[in-house]
Amino acid sequence: MxxxxxxxxxxxxxxxxxxxxxxxxxxxxxxxxxxxxxxxxxxxxxxxxxxxxxLRPDPVPLAKILEECTHIPKPHHILYVSLPFCLPTQPENCGFCLFPKVDLQNRSQIRTYLDYLQRELEIVTPPIKIKELDAIYFGGGTPNILNPEECKDYVSLVLKYFTLKKGGEITFEGIPQLFTQEDKFQALKEAGVTRISIGVQQLHDHLISLSGRKQKREHILKALEHTHHHGLNHNLDLIYGWPQQTHDDALSDIQTLIEWQVPHITAYPLNILKDLSAFSRPPLRERIPDIHLFIKMYQTIRDKLSDHGYRQRTMSDFEKINADSDFKYETLSHDPLNCDIYAIGFSGGFRICGLPEKMGCGYLSPHILKDYYDQIDEGRIPYRAGILYAIEDLELVYICNQLQENRxxxxxxxxxxxxxxxxxxxxxxxxxxxxxxxxxxxxxxxxxxxxxxxxxxxxxxxxxxxxxxxxxxxxxxxxxx
Ligand SMILES: C[S@@+](CC[C@H](N)C(=O)[O-])C[C@H]1O[C@@H](n2cnc3c(N)ncnc32)[C@H](O)[C@@H]1O
Ligand code: SF4
Structure with missing residues (x-):
């Protein structure tokens, strides 16, 4: 029945x-x-x-799909721009990170990448009918590895090809120890950035040191000082379930962020996949809390934030009620039938859903820098793998994205x-x-x-x-x- x-x-x-x-x-x-x-x-x-x-490497006629699907009138469009470079760490990849990235060995790599990015924009933007965006997210990797002048060039480059709607949001991501320079914030603000996303992960110096980062608590405070001074919106990312982290450590981190009146807090449970990161291998693997402690940390974070005027937006996102805390990029990305996601750069992910009567595709660009460069040299839209949606996929893309907001x-x-x-x-x-x-x-x-x-x-x-x-x-x- x-x-x-x-x-x-x-x-x-x-x-x-x-x-x-x-x-x-x-x-x-x-x-x-x-x-x-x-x-x-x-x-x-x-x-x-x-x-x-x-996702499969079978070729998808991307220009055709972009052209056809960006004809469909949709109210919202957002863009992800990625910078692959990170500071090398020991253990590698900050010990926990599962995202594709490239260790920066010398700064000439940055200019080369920005040149290729411009060439990609020349290839990929002509078939896209929409030029006006609701939100742009500069993620990575570590975008704030760029110096102030490079930051400005980077954001301005993208804004030569796309414009931002009135009230639109531009987010720039990075790590605390590279957010201590005042002139970097000045440059970002002048370039049009409205929100800073700071990947803090841990506030206790002895815990963050397990990641091999040179990050100290004072770097976080400095970054926040500049963010406030320049009137920039911001969110801080934390990870709980970190090796050796106690329940009290997690509680004190959240209390500190509440005291600092951070308008948007993202608290992710640590993700370990097989033995893909140092944290997923011995000896650190054995120091990761068990699931009961994970759940207890989650509940404490959720309840503390709720008691202090934060609204839970997703499983891991909490925003201060009445704070001017834009969350536009993420909110729009959860509404695939009303919002397409474009992506530029290494390992970017497009999601051009189309509609049930004219379905689109999702695809990723290469996560090997040489492949990304080679494909641009060949004059192609960079492509690694993708899927042309069937109706079952479109339904599930919709369901899974809506459920990100817990309903x-x-x-x-x-x-x-x-x-x-x-x-x-x-x-x-x-x-x-x-x-x-x-x-x-x-x-x-x-x-x-x-x-x-x-x-x-x-x-x-x-x-x-x-x-x-x-x-x-x-x-x-x-x-x-
Ligand atoms: C693209 S990542 C990294 C951005 C930036 N380079 C940084 O390190 O903060 C964005 C966020 O994903 C989260 N993240 C990355 N790897 C994770 C993992 N293995 N488990 C849980 N969260 C993770 C971190 O909180 C991080 O700030
Ligand atoms: S800096 Fe961020 S993106 Fe780079 S390895 Fe560390 S966590 Fe991953």
Whole structure:
């Protein structure tokens, strides 16, 4: 029996039964989820559909898709610009980082990269019909490895090809010890930057030292001083579940950021994948807290911030209510049918969804710098792997992105896709209800309690079947007419 949006009672919570949900499937899903609850859910960007591992190198006619899909009128467009370079550390990659990057060995690498970036802009922007953006995010890598003059050139270069809407946001990311120079902030402000994202990770010097960074607490204070002085919006990233971190360490970090009145705090659970980082290998691996401590840290961070006037926006984002805390780039990125994401640079990710009646694609550019340069030398749009969306993918891209904000509007889903999302995944929602992770009414599904902490598990479960199909049948054969 199908679950009916109109006729159903209006509210379901833990312990309730969804009419028509197969109890055997729901129990099976619940048992399987219980087997992975000891795994921390990881950084949110890794849980979206389709997962990076499903993207295929088959060629996709990018210019054609860009041209066709950017014709579709969409209210919002955002741009990610990436700079690959980081300061070398010992252990490598700050010990925990899973993002592609390149150690900076000499500064001439920067000029070469900026030249290629300009050449990429020349290749990629002609087919894009939209030039006006809501938000631009300069991420990395470590963008603030640039000196003040390079910062200005970098931002200005992009603004030669795109303009920013009135009230638009430009975010510039970096690490604390490279945000201590006042003239860098001056340059960023003059270039049009409105928000600074500071990757603090840990406030205790003895803990951050495990990453091999030369970062000290005083660098964070200096960075904040300049941010305030220049009236820049800002967010600070923390990671909890760090090797040797105690519950009190996590609590004191959050209390400090509250005292400093940071308008937007991002607190990620440490993500370790196999043995891909020093933190995922012995001896540091053994010093990572167990899942109970992860959850306790999460709850403490959430409750402290809520008590001090912060609103939870995602599993890891908290913004001070009434603070002028723009979060435009991220908020828009969670609305794929109303917002396309363009990307420029090494390892950038495009998401041009299109609409159910004219679907687009998602793709990544190369994460090997030489490949990125070689493809631009050949006059091609840099491409590493991608997917041409089928309707199942578009639905899941929508669902997973909406769930980043811990809710999914059933009526909007019905309007976009012509079906009820509860009905579509009935036994899965029943399993989540049984676990106390969601509550459901006629208008929306809300993630609650540990459902928020485990939102990545919810996303993966919802996309599981399609993921298996993509793996098994190798559907991703590239663009077909
Ligand atoms: C693109 S990354 C790095 C940006 C910048 N270079 C920095 O180090 O702060 C953006 C954020 O992702 C988070 N992050 C990176 N690796 C992570 C991991 N393994 N687990 C959890 N969060 C991670 C960090 O909080 C980081 O600030
Ligand atoms: S500086 Fe940031 S991007 Fe670079 S390795 Fe460290 S965490 Fe990763």
């Amino acid at each position: 199908a679950f009916n949006l109109q006729q159903a009672p209006s509210y379901y919570k833990s312990g309730d039964k969804l009419p028509g949900a197969d109890p055997a499937i729901a129990a099976f899903v619940k048992e399987n989820l219980k087997k992975v609850l000891h795994i921390p859910p990881g950084n949110k960007v890794l849980a979206n559909h389709p997962s990076f591992s499903l 999914l509007y059933r009526d909007l889903y019905q309007a976009h896709f012509g079906k009820d999302v509860v009905d579509q995944f009935l036994p899965l929602w029943q399993a989540f209800l049984d676990l106390g992770w969601v509550e459901i009414d006629n208008h929306e599904i809300r993630l609650i309690d540990q459902g928020v902490f485990y939102s990545a598990h919810i996303q993966r479960t919802l996309s599981y079947q399609r993921t298996q199909e993509l793996k098994t049948h190798q559907v991703l054969k590239g663009y077909k007419e």
